[in-house]
Amino acid sequence: MSKSLGNSPDPFDLFDEFGTDAVRFGIMLMAPQGLDVLFSKDRLEIGRNFMNKLWNACRFIQLNLDEGWNLDAQLDHENTDLELPERWFISRLSNMFPRL
Structure with a gap:
């Protein structure tokens, strides 16, 4: 996958589909330090699911706190x-x- 060859996904399309934090987390999961890996939307879905869990946990705490x-x-x-x-x-x- 190469940006110069035009065969990489547009990051802004990925941000719209999965969310910015999910894309960041998914890319972090995909690329261990120093290794090249193939791009996978499955990893972005893992990132989206993880961010959703964090969001729900924060909302739960926020809703259950007394003022x-x-x-x-x-x-x-x-x-x-x-x-x-x-x-x-x-x-x-x-x-x-x-x-x-």
Whole structure:
């Protein structure tokens, strides 16, 4: 597949069909670092399905949050009942919210 030969798909058509993030994710799945691979729309469908799952998860969280939910009160990364990876994740998450 070569852009100069004209046998590659138009990226804007792929963006319209699958979505920009899905195309990016699908291309990332297709091309491991340093290797050439054949283009496959199946990989773009995998990217679209993954982005759809992320979108649905974000919408679920957004719809289930109370308007008055206080993130600082909920994210206690000093809780010793949690394992180290869980405390690390919550710590990173709580540091992210002030930047939003």
